[in-house]
Amino acid sequence: MREQKEGGQLDFRADVLPLIKDEMRAVFYQARVRLDAPAQLASVQRLLSESTATPAAFERLAELWGEFDPEQWLLTQRWSGAQGAYGQWFVDWIKRDLALSRLGTAGSPICQALEVWRDYRDLLRLIADRNGLTESSTLEFYGTWAGLSNRLVGGPQKERQEDLLALIEAGVVTILSPMDDVQRADFRPDSMIGARVAHGGLSGNGPGLISDLYEQGLIRAAHAWPADGIETDESARAIGRDGSVQQRLWVLGPAVEGCTFYNHYVPTPDPTCHALIEARRAVESCLETLGKHTSSSITFKFNKAV
DSSP: OGGGSGGGOBOIIIIIHHHHHHHHHHHHHHHHHHHHOGGGHHHHHHHHHHOSOHHHHHHHHHHHHOOOOGGGGOOOSOOOSOGGGHHHHHHHHHHHHHHHHHHOSTTOHHHHHHTHHHHTHHHHHHHHTTTOBOHHHHHHIIIIIHHHHHHHHTOSOHHHHHHHHHHHHTTSOOOOOOOOHHHHHTOOOSOOOOOSOOOOSGGGOOSSHHHHHHHTTSOOBSSSTTSOOBOBOTTOEEEOTTSOEEEEEEOOGGGGBTTBSOOOSOOOSOTTOHHHHHHHHHHHHHHHHHHHHHHHHHHHHHHHHO
């Protein structure tokens, strides 16, 4: 696809999202058939692999096995219903989510379809990392789709959902509908609990090391908010305000979210773990730089002695 685009950059909504939706549909129908009529799985897979008219194939599968519309699960719009209805909608949403989780991935075609976002996460990285998307698409991706994908395949643990549901039903917790700035100004809660991890981009950085580096021009944002993580090169070295590579400054983790995608997870002892691969690459770059510095320092001292 990149070869067909000027500059090689993609538009996530136009170029990538339709492919993800088709993959979700394909996974859903295979999972449904595997559970309900395993003997027919081969014919369904053959239909999917041989079909040149994908919409027609999915229409045929919908007639046979029930309709599945990914749009119903890719909700990105702010709540727009009546304020008084939000609390019950929220409770119903949690109950539906818990019901799906209890089925397990293997027992739920819907869960398997949603898992496409996890299964293709590394592919999403290749698409989005380091200016792989157009500027406007990058901002939309991090403002909308990155968070959605995390909620679909990560989200809170089901035990925490059960805890919250119990507190709501006991009357301990009251769910308020989303508020605009005017409504929020008139609301006076007894206390506030941050329900989200704070944004880690440069636009929201307070006093501290990163702010000092930014003020000195040693780092810069990869993009505007919400993709304003620290820009780095392939070896995780920071890019300065003037576009130069900082030869002795490496940055990894949530601070670079926006330059690269999905940096918030806890690394696992898996040789294919992306975080470990990036860390190894950074360490190799650091040791190479240190070796050059040590070698030049020894040469300088030798020449001075001579």
